[in-house]
Amino acid sequence: xxxxxxxxxxxxxxxxxxxxxxxxxxxxxxxxxxxxxxxxxxxxxxxxxxxxxxxxxxxxxxxxxxxxxxxxxxxxxxxxxxxxxxxxxxxxxxxxxxxxxxxxxxxxxxxxx
Amino acid sequence: xxxxxxxxxxxxxxxxxxxxxxxxxxxxxxxxxxxxxxxxxxxxxxxxxxxxxxxxxxxxxxxxxxxxxxxxxxxxxxxxxxxxxxxxxxxxxxxxxxxxxxxxxxxxxx
Numbered sequence: 473x474x475x476x477x478x479x480x481x482x483x484x485x486x487x488x489x490x491x492x493x494x495x496x497x498x499x500x501x502x503x504x505x506x507x508x509x510x511x512x513x514x515x516x517x518x519x520x521x522x523x524x525x526x527x528x529x530x531x532x533x534x535x536x537x538x539x540x541x542x543x544x545x546x547x548x549x550x551x552x553x554x555x556x557x558x559x560x561x562x563x564x565x566x567x568x569x570x571x572x573x574x575x576x577x578x579x580x581x582x583x584x585x
Numbered sequence: 586x587x588x589x590x591x592x593x594x595x596x597x598x599x600x601x602x603x604x605x606x607x608x609x610x611x612x613x614x615x616x617x618x619x620x621x622x623x624x625x626x627x628x629x630x631x632x633x634x635x636x637x638x639x640x641x642x643x644x645x646x647x648x649x650x651x652x653x654x655x656x657x658x659x660x661x662x663x664x665x666x667x668x669x670x671x672x673x674x675x676x677x678x679x680x681x682x683x684x685x686x687x688x689x690x691x692x693x694x695x
Binding site for chain 1: 617619626627628629630631634672676682683684685686687688
């Protein structure tokens with residue numbers, strides 16, 4: 473069966489520091505992968521999605537970037553974190569074109585201080 | 586993707602059916618209705634989806650009106666563990682973007 477892993481679960485970073493969040497999927501090949509952010513009390517905001525290795529689509533211009541160095545690995549990065557980058561970051565993968573169901577990881581709670 | 590409107594919050598007594606409404610009056614013919622829920626501090630969990638027929642699985646039932654402008658998610662016997670934020674999303678099957686709104690915060694009361 474397919475599983476999705478995200479780490480770390482919690483992260484506290486100072487303003488101006490770099491960021492790297494990693495997401496990996498097991499049990500499937502060539503998945504569509506997604507990064508979302510959820511600010512406190514808000515809905516999910518789609519940040520990036522990827523349909524294949526090296527293919528990244530950005531939804532919102534911001535201080536973050538994404539990369540997909542391997543088929544089942546999706547990385548969210550920042551060179552210099554801002555206070556506004558705090559939030560709950562979620563990685564997801566999509567099952568099938570016809571069903572189009574997204575499955576989410578457990579999330580990373582990032583606090584930028 | 587079509588926009589959806591959901592009530593911000595609802596309460597339901599434990600053991601009773603929870604009926605969560607969603608309006609999607611601008612839905613187009615090839616757009617599906619998806620429901621997810623998010624328990625506090627966890628990732629969203631897929632519940633059910635449908636195009637125009639009513640659907641049922643082990644978690645819930647989805648009732649879509651004949652004109653497809655609204656739908657209702659039914660949890661037949663709500664438990665305390667069903668307390669979560671429920672999101673209704675309308676989108677085409679092949680698209681990549683999933684836009685989540687603020688959903689309905691359901692509280693199941695003992």
